[in-house]
Amino acid sequence: PAPESLISPLRLSSVRGIMGHLFFCLLLWFCLTVTVLVLPSPSSLSPGEPGSMTVTWTTWVPARSEVQFGMQLSGPLPLRAQGILTTFVDGGTLRRRLYIHRVTLRKLLPGVQYVYRCGSAQGWSRRFRFRAFKNGVHWSPRLAVFGDMGADNAKALPRLRRDTQQGMYDAILHVGDFAYNMDQDNARVGDRFMQLIEPVAANLPYMTCPGNHEQRYNFSNYKARFSMPGDNEGLWYSWDLGPAHIISFSTEVYFFLRYGRHLVHKQFHWLESDLQKANKNRAARPWIITMGHRPMYCSNADLDDCTKYESKVRRGLGGKYGLEDLFYKHGVDLELWAHEHSYERLWPIYNYQVLNGSFQQPYTHPRGPVHIITGSAGCEERLTPFVIRPRPWSAVRVKEYGYTRMHILNGTHLHIQQVSDDQDGKIVDDFWLVRPLHSRMMYL
Numbered sequence: 123p124a125p126e127s128l129i130s131p132l133r134l135s136s137v138r139g140i141m142g143h144l145f146f147c148l149l150l151w152f153c154l155t156v157t158v159l160v161l162p163s164p165s166s167l168s169p170g171e172p173g174s175m176t177v178t179w180t181t182w183v184p185a186r187s188e189v190q191f192g193m194q195l196s197g198p199l200p201l202r203a204q205g206i207l208t209t210f211v212d213g214g215t216l217r218r219r220l221y222i223h224r225v226t227l228r229k230l231l232p233g234v235q236y237v238y239r240c241g242s243a244q245g246w247s248r249r250f251r252f253r254a255f256k257n258g259v260h261w262s263p264r265l266a267v268f269g270d271m272g273a274d275n276a277k278a279l280p281r282l283r284r285d286t287q288q289g290m291y292d293a294i295l296h297v298g299d300f301a302y303n304m305d306q307d308n309a310r311v312g313d314r315f316m317q318l319i320e321p322v323a324a325n326l327p328y329m330t331c332p333g334n335h336e337q338r339y340n341f342s343n344y345k346a347r348f349s350m351p352g353d354n355e356g357l358w359y360s361w362d363l364g365p366a367h368i369i370s371f372s373t374e375v376y377f378f379l380r381y382g383r384h385l386v387h388k389q390f391h392w393l394e395s396d397l398q399k400a401n402k403n404r405a406a407r408p409w410i411i412t413m414g415h416r417p418m419y420c421s422n423a424d425l426d427d428c429t430k431y432e433s434k435v436r437r438g439l440g441g442k443y444g445l446e447d448l449f450y451k452h453g454v455d456l457e458l459w460a461h462e463h464s465y466e467r468l469w470p471i472y473n474y475q476v477l478n479g480s481f482q483q484p485y486t487h488p489r490g491p492v493h494i495i496t497g498s499a500g501c502e503e504r505l506t507p508f509v510i511r512p513r514p515w516s517a518v519r520v521k522e523y524g525y526t527r528m529h530i531l532n533g534t535h536l537h538i539q540q541v542s543d544d545q546d547g548k549i550v551d552d553f554w555l556v557r558p559l560h561s562r563m564m565y566l
């Protein structure tokens with residue numbers, strides 16, 4: 123038989139707990155998350171700083187939370203880490219209880235591949251692998267980026283699993299809207315979705331932001347299922363990856379005011395302060411990339427916020443807390459969005475003005491941020507059509523299922539490709555974003 127570590131991660135993990143209670147059959151699943159260099163301040167980004175990775179999984183009965191890990195592909199796993207168990211009570215009629223386990227592995231060696239399994243004496247998962255992030259800023263992270271992937275019709279998932287098995291990525295960015303919806307059927311749709319993404323999410327950092335489909339019970343299913351950096355239950359946070367500083371936030375605070383109007387204010391001020399810190403560290407990490415679910419601009423044929431001239435995300439509420447001015451003022455390079463079930467690339471833009479670097483090379487030394495809307499990973503709502511006439515600020519529109527590949531080559535060059543699942547993996551958009559090392563803080 124194949125060694126345990128070589129068993130295909132395409133199979134769902136099932137663990138039969140035979141210790142103690144024979145009638146308990148535990149099914150474990152995992153979302154491996156986050157992040158090597160937590161940045162309390164720019165000065166802490168020393169290359170020798172130890173890495174960490176948090177493993178998150180769910181059981182349906184209470185159990186201890188332990189991860190066993192090591193560097194050998196087969197054989198015993200010599201290292202151990204204990205974690206925290208929390209009980210999550212879903213808001214549905216059954217008030218289902220899920221037991222959420224979070225274990226952080228620390229002092230990981232940069233760039234080294236680890237093998238792990240998680241569980242307890244009541245039952246263990248099969249083994250998964252991940253690579254700890256490299257240290258420092260001088261390496262070239264590769265990511266897959268998409269939003270709006272459901273438990274049904276997840277068109278991009280088979281190729282994402284293959285890409286993951288082949289080691290194509292360092293991390294995943296899922297830009298909101300999961301499962302459709304995680305809370306449905308007393309959170310069983312969430313169970314099923316986590317099982318579906320496990321072959322990707324247990325082997326790669328799976329970085330998220332909340333979308334409108336997570337809003338039930340004050341985003342509680344989202345907060346329970348994922349473990350993001352920071353202390354705000356994954357609603358907003360930032361992290362560093364090679365030459366990039368990546369900021370994740372909630373556009374939903376502008377729309378679900380019943381969960382607290384103060385969140386708009388709180389997040390806005392956090393964003394402002396995080397952008398200031400990132401700019402102090404800009405020479406080391408030149409790229410500032412944001413991800414949020416609902417776009418500021420889009421040319422889709424629906425009535426969403428982004429189709430409105432004064433979209434809430436762009437202009438804020440009552441003229442306050444608009445994100446376009448904030449991001450422009452702090453020289454954000456790239457803004458990743460989803461929500462519209464299509465792919466759209468904008469020309470560099472500020473306040474509806476196209477600010478291309480030059481006619482021949484629009485994305486070389488652009489004079490405003492670049493927006494990508496990538497929400498076509500596939501869900502039961504299918505694709506969103508575009509208005510017939512493209513807007514003057516819209517560069518490329520693709521109404522096909524797919525996802526985005528992002529390669530942050532170095533501090534000046536970033537490569538974006540759009541993969542079409544309708545065309546068997548064909549690259550349907552491809553461009554380089556090039557910005558100089560200096561003068562990144564402000565667009566002039």
Ligand SMILES: [Fe+2]
Nearest residue numbers: 299333334461
């Ligand atoms: Fe959405």
